[in-house]
Amino acid sequence: MDWSKIKTIFIITFLILDVYLLFQFMKIRDANKYEFVTETTFEEKLKADEIKYEELPTAKIKSQYLSAKPKVFTKSDTAKLKGQSVTLKDPGTTLQAEFEKPFALSNKFEPAELASFLKDNILYGDQYQFGEKNEKKSTITYFQQYESFPLYKNINGMITFTYNSENQIVSYQQTYLEGFEKMAAKEEILTPLKAIETLHQKGDIKPKSKITKVELGYSTRIQLAASQVLAPTWHFVVNDKENLFVNAFEGQIIQFKSDEKTNVE
Secondary structure, eight states: OOHHHHHHHHHHHHHHHHHHHHHHHHHHHHHHHHHHHHHHHHHHHHHHTTOEEOOOOOSOOEEEEEEEEEOOOOHHHHTTOOSEEEEEETTTTEEEEEEEEEEEOOSSOOGGGGHHHHHHHSTTGGGEEEEEEETTTTEEEEEEEETTEEBTTOTTSEEEEEEOTTSEEEEEEEOOEEEEEEEEEEEEOOOHHHHHHHHHHTTOSOTTOEEEEEEEEEEEEEEOSSOEEEEEEEEEEETTTEEEEEETTTOOEEOOOOSSOOBOO
């Protein structure tokens, strides 16, 4: 074959390849541009509604579903608890205890003051973090953690302290999840801004509100008799008092059963 013809074929082939690559680049650029414009438009909408929020994470975050099962406490577990009257509720997944000597709280409660108390007096106490204080019920609730991520309002993974009229902790109820397993591979989750957009569209975030806390944790997606599936969940606190939750995979707003508002840290 004539060399000049071969050279011409190569040139045409590379030109076609260049056009194809340019087309793909323009396609990706336009998609990114559209996404940026969409987010910018929503940010402007928040600004117009005078909704304020702290700087949000912008990096892509990946997470995955988890499975876990309730721990059945044993007599050897309760034997470790000193200065307490302990009982186990059938089938042993709920531990109830009363302190022989009540623990005094400060007039203005701060979660830090219970840190050492949890570690010294509660089974797996260092694996829980402050969740909420309910003054109407005289309770302080701590949520269990998994790899530093809180398990929100999980009845199988929390500690609920009860305090008396003298501001003293007198008893508590505890549940604990164990046997955590990661399900499937990690996938990209919704950005917190996208989750806020869902809440805004549903009218859950009112104009002139302030989002005072943004946090990622887990909530129960599927509850089975002997285990449960946990899904990554965005947690937003509005005006330092209202808790809002969004499934970080599916974008669903999560409504926990609660008849009273609670204060949060």
